[in-house]
Amino acid sequence: MIGKFHALVIDCEDIEPMARFYQELLGMQRVEGDADWITIGDAADRPAVAFQRVDKLIPPQWPSAEHPQQMHVDVKVGNLDEAEEKVLALGATKEHQDKTFRVYLDPAGHPFCLVSW
Secondary structure, three states: OOOOOOEEEEEEOOHHHHHHHHHHHHOOEEEEEOOOEEEEEOOOOOOEEEEEEOOOOOOOOOOOOOOOOOOOEEEEOOOHHHHHHHHHHHOOEEEEEOOOEEEEEOOOOOEEEEEOO
16 A cells, blocks of 8 residues: 545535535534635544635536536435435536436536446
């Protein structure tokens, strides 16, 4: 092993609403933050999700080779319909649906999936 997973860092123009969105989606708490960076997680010494402020975000487009998604988060849920209702209420946008997963865009346009298997 070379190292340990520390954080997934998501670029966004407005970090505050993105941090709140993912706190609700993942059930995490804020563990660090300033004007340009917010980290959420289970505890300060555990792997986290961080939000980094950028001036001009060019959001990915799902699916597109011109503006590729580059990566996305899969969130495992017990019931896709119930979870969908909640993420849409938080500000997500639905993009695609399949039998065991659904693709959404977060408020800044990053794709994420709700999965159930």
